[in-house]
Amino acid sequence: QVQLVESGGGLVQAGGSLRLSCVATGITFGINPIAWYRQAPGKQRELVATRRAGGVTNYTDSVKGRFTISRDFTQNIMYLQMNSLKSEDTAVYYCNVNFRGTQLWGQGTQVTVSS
Numbered sequence: 487q488v489q490l491v492e493s494g495g496g497l498v499q500a501g502g503s504l505r506l507s508c509v510a511t512g513i514t515f516g517i518n519p520i521a522w523y524r525q526a527p528g529k530q531r532e533l534v535a536t537r538r539a540g541g542v543t544n545y546t547d548s549v550k551g552r553f554t555i556s557r558d559f560t561q562n563i564m565y566l567q568m569n570s571l572k573s574e575d576t577a578v579y580y581c582n583v584n585f586r587g588t589q590l591w592g593q594g595t596q597v598t599v600s601s
Contacts, residue, residue, distance in 0.1 A: 488512035488590060490581050495595030498571055502599075506566040508581030508592055515557055515564060519584040522555060522566045524577035524597075531580070535566060548574070573601040 494506040506522070517539040525531040535555040536544045543555055554567040564581055578594040 488585075490583065490590055490592035492579065492581050492592040492595040495579060495597045497598045497600065500571060500573055500599055500601045502571050503567070503569045504571065504597060506568070506579055506581075506595060506597075508564045510562050510564075510583065510590075513583070513585055513590070515559070515562055515583060518586070520555070520557060520564050521582040521584075522553075522564075523580045523582055524575075525580070525594075526574075526577040529577075532577075534579070537564075568597070571597075571599045573599050575599050 489511045490508055492506060492508045494504060498504055519538045521536040522534045523531050524534050534546055534549055535553055537555045545553060552570045557564040576597060576599050578596050580594045581592040583590045
């Protein structure tokens with residue numbers, strides 16, 4: 487069964503850090519494009535970071551210099567390192583894999599940043 491499971495969310499003070507993890511079962515990340523999205527209350531889901539073959543990464547402007555997307559090929563895990571967190575980063579975060587043209591999603595993990 488194909489499944490993506492996120493973890494690492496929680497409550498953190500502004501200026502703090504969190505690292506989100508996303509473990510894949512049933513598939514291998516390999517060189518497939520991976521991404522992290524987030525959705526804040528009352529807002530649309532937003533693309534936060536992407537990583538493509540060759541290690542090319544892109545970030546939405548609001549997180550550039552603070553967030554880092556990465557993957558561990560050996561353990562089939564993808565990460566989102568989030569530093570210098572702000573209250574506006576509060577959202578449910580979702581991992582995403584474009585696996586052979588099919589979008590796969592995790593269930594989401596809540597990140598709450600207190601000011």
